[in-house]
Amino acid sequence: MAKSKSYLGVDIGAHGLKIVELKNTKNRPQLWTYGVFSKKLDIHLESQEKDVTDLSKEDNKYQVPNRQNRVKENSEKKKVLSPSILLQDSRIDDYAQMLKYLLKKSKVETKHASSSLPVSQVFHTVMNLPKVEEKMIPSIVRSEVAKMVPYNVDDMQIIPQKIANSSNTGNISLLVTAAPKALITFYSTIFQRAGLELMELETEAFALTRSLVGHDNAVSMIVDVGAERTNFFIIDNSTPMTYRSLRIGGNDLDKIMASSLGFEEKEAGKIKMSLSATNSHIAPDLFLSILDPIVKEIKYSFDLYLRQNINQGKRPEKIILSGGASLFPVIKDYIASQFDIKVFIGNPWARVMHQDGIKKILDNLGPRMAVSIGLALRNF
Numbered sequence: 001m002a003k004s005k006s007y008l009g010v011d012i013g014a015h016g017l018k019i020v021e022l023k024n025t026k027n028r029p030q031l032w033t034y035g036v037f038s039k040k041l042d043i044h045l046e047s048q049e050k051d052v053t054d055l056s057k058e059d060n061k062y063q064v065p066n067r068q069n070r071v072k073e074n075s076e077k078k079k080v081l082s083p084s085i086l087l088q089d090s091r092i093d094d095y096a097q098m099l100k101y102l103l104k105k106s107k108v109e110t111k112h113a114s115s116s117l118p119v120s121q122v123f124h125t126v127m128n129l130p131k132v133e134e135k136m137i138p139s140i141v142r143s144e145v146a147k148m149v150p151y152n153v154d155d156m157q158i159i160p161q162k163i164a165n166s167s168n169t170g171n172i173s174l175l176v177t178a179a180p181k182a183l184i185t186f187y188s189t190i191f192q193r194a195g196l197e198l199m200e201l202e203t204e205a206f207a208l209t210r211s212l213v214g215h216d217n218a219v220s221m222i223v224d225v226g227a228e229r230t231n232f233f234i235i236d237n238s239t240p241m242t243y244r245s246l247r248i249g250g251n252d253l254d255k256i257m258a259s260s261l262g263f264e265e266k267e268a269g270k271i272k273m274s275l276s277a278t279n280s281h282i283a284p285d286l287f288l289s290i291l292d293p294i295v296k297e298i299k300y301s302f303d304l305y306l307r308q309n310i311n312q313g314k315r316p317e318k319i320i321l322s323g324g325a326s327l328f329p330v331i332k333d334y335i336a337s338q339f340d341i342k343v344f345i346g347n348p349w350a351r352v353m354h355q356d357g358i359k360k361i362l363d364n365l366g367p368r369m370a371v372s373i374g375l376a377l378r379n380f
Helices: 088-104 135-146 181-193 204-212 250-261 265-278 285-304 329-338 356-379
Strands: 006-013 016-025 030-037 111-116 124-130 154-164 172-181 197-203 221-227 231-237 239-247 316-322 342-345
Touching: 006 088, 006 181, 006 204, 006 356, 016 088, 016 356, 030 088, 030 356, 088 181, 111 181, 111 204, 111 356, 124 135, 124 154, 124 239, 135 154, 135 172, 154 181, 172 181, 172 197, 172 239, 181 197, 197 204, 197 356, 204 221, 204 231, 204 239, 204 316, 204 356, 221 285, 231 285, 250 265, 250 285, 250 356, 285 316, 285 329, 316 329, 316 356, 329 342
Parallel strands: 006 111, 111 197, 221 316, 316 342
Antiparallel strands: 006 016, 016 030, 124 172, 154 172, 221 231, 231 239
């Protein structure tokens, strides 16, 4: 019998590497293998390019373009990202070796992989354009992006995608993603040196939407609580429409616990994992400095999105939590107490066939694996 096709999703994040290989079994995704390499990683371009502006600063609003969120072309010198400089970065070989080790230990069979770009390094916006000829769209989008990003537009890979527009104005709605070409080169080289063929690169937003939302058309929000930051994505009609971010994450929970209990941060992290596994009830008072900004950001993001003319009458239906730190019980409990909509930890394995005997292990891993699962699901 011919071998069934399999697809590999690779997530390179601040807390390490996560991989998932799914096999196509009668046109359904079946778990073949997975792996986690836990280690703090520096995945930001800023460490190499000291003057690069973070594309996800908290005060930036990447919504429908307007005068307030544009960066005037003449107001500052455009940053230049050099692929040749990044190719000399020692991290490339380090990450490639980690990936090779993880592939070997997990017994991955396929050489074809999909990966994600760090959402903090990628520009993401929705543009509403008047009805124009199809051939004019790329140049218009390019011109608009040039006004909004701190990089030279020639150094960016720009991808516009048409999305459904519920208004009757005849306007064209586009979801625009732009990433530095240097960043794409950086990731492509890692995979090449690890012996993999990188088939696709996309943002974490699309991978999370695929694994946690699927074809649900309702307005919802994914709150991805990572090690360094918490990302907020509004999903509408199965498409990530907005992205905002806070520099708050699981590492901050560890610091609070360490300070309160008198432990080292590493030990506090282990206690946090134990409490997460037992789903213990925890009073929120100690963690309000983290929880309150997250709740305020959720309210602000929903309000900003729903006030747009094309979204009048829409109502959010759920908040889906993801990321390793989302398992810490106080996060879900506190957010649920502040909203009248459903709040739950997403299960990215729900669309994947797997053995019942490993369900408990997979459930505990699920929030950490949502991006890699979504990447592997891309071809199904």
